Amino acid sequence: MSELRRDPLSDRWVVIAENRAGRPDQYQPASARRIVAPCPFCRGQERETPPAAATYVADGQPTTDANWQVRVVPNKYPAVRADLPAYQADSAVGETRAAIGAHEVIIESPQHLVSLSGLSDRQVELTFTAYQDRLVYWQRDDRLAYGLIFKNARAAGGASLEHTHSQLIATPSVPSEVARELACAERLLGSYGACAFCRLLDEEAATGARIVAEDEHYVALCPYASRFPYETWVLPRRHASRFEDVGRQPLQRLAHLVRELICRLEQIVSELAYNYWIHTAPWGGENYQRSYHWHLEIVPRLTRMAGFELGTGYFINPVSPEQAARRLRSASDERIPSDEAKFSVQKN
């Protein structure tokens, strides 16, 4: 049976249609072709990327090219860039602006690993620290209004290089997905008199049906109107609008939880392609401190967007979030050990 569901925090509708899960697929994806070549993100290949904007080393170690653990570099093929002159034009065919912004790559490991699940908790924590630092760094540029941290893992997740990495793109305006969430959150604050995400957490806790994991700081759940099979959100228990302000200990817990969730997802679908991104409050101006509640959204890439999704903005999801949460709760959070060996790249 199918059901239409609306997410109150984005006003987006989805179609939960479990009957579609069994339909035949004549287009099994061919395994992505890999080019065996030196990887520009591996240790020893630092000259293949622009010079680092920041490097992170193990505690107490000096920073050198030989011992970095996490490395932030400008994207070699940026979508937006900070060094453009501003211009703006408007006509009946559309509006034009210089693509001013920042586009950086956060290389999560000196070793050639393809998923966050292969990292240690400490390594994930360094990566998340880099996320915070780069967001804080780009906030000082008053031309920029928003910074999105996101990750594309594996080919179907949009990664062009398999070495585990994330990206930051900062833009002069607040992206429309975020603007939509902010508008819903403001409106719901007006009607509830409280943060809508906090209310959602209370209601989810009451049934537990969509909760995947929780600890003293965070709740991981499959959202009621999940767009994608096994879509999982991580929300802080305590109300906070900005990811950048998370302290060291809760950041350690977040690193552990996100790695654990990716491990669980990969236990269900091996070599899973996925994305995640962090939705935090916009910079400057109105800061949505009361209404907005930062969170991290993990989206496995098991379905393709097709005509209906593109034509309507509705999503069809063949796995209900209740079933997804049940399976994720019972999946083991052990790493799949073959990952590292299987994807090691031969160097010339």
Ligand SMILES: [Zn+2]
């Ligand atoms: Zn590599």
Ligand SMILES: [Zn+2]
């Ligand atoms: Zn809240």
